[in-house]
Amino acid sequence: MELPVYLIGYMASGKTTVGKLLAEKLGWAFVDIDDAFEELYGYTTGEYITKYGLEAFRKKEKNCVEMLSELPVQKVIYATGGGYPCWEDNMDCLKELGTSFYLRWTPEQLTKRLFISGIERRPVAKQGMLAAKGENDEEKMLNFVNRHLAERREYYEQADFIIDAPEQLHETNDEQLAEQISAIIRQHFSK
DSSP: OOSSEEEEOSTTSOHHHHHHHHHHHHTOEEEEHHHHHHHHHSSOHHHHHHHHOHHHHHHHHHHHHHHHHTSSOOSEEEEOOTTGGGSTTHHHHHHHHSEEEEEEOOHHHHHHHHHHHOGGGOHHHHHHHHHSOOSSHHHHHHHHHHHHHHHHHHHHTTSSEEEEOOSSOOTTHHHHHHHHHHHHHHHHHTO
16 A cells, blocks of 8 residues: 545535545644635635636646645545546656545435535536536436446546445444554554
8 A cells, every 4th residue: 555545426425524634633634625726726626627728727636736745744544536546647646646546336326415515616517517417416416427437437437446335324424434454554554
């Protein structure tokens, strides 16, 4: 296992929440790539995508990850954007930079988590739902997530570790995921 650690997964998979919990458990630093992006470029990811487009955003996002990788701190948990691993050679880059963990949820779970976390602050989900077919918003979002996740799955599943979410949605799910990852990291570093 190489440091730092990168959490990858679909929108609303808990990368930020799990990352913060994990960093706290391990006594490591935590960086949300979206927050670092805003610090560097002065726009939230959503604002940047709206103003300059997704392609321009992906280039800047990649640059942000590369700049962060040059910092001298190794014991860091990074939460990537949901689409980051799926653009160009980004998954290969993550494998060179550190160790990746894919937080894997079912499309049904992700749809519910997207509604709970707020679709309006996620431009890709918002646009996807508007374009999807379905009788109601939840059906439209589920159809979008199913299709979108199928496109991204091959990238996500290249992660060094795949962490499956609990079957039942519960407020402690993110804590459970953080505990699973923490156990893997501790096991590796106790050798």
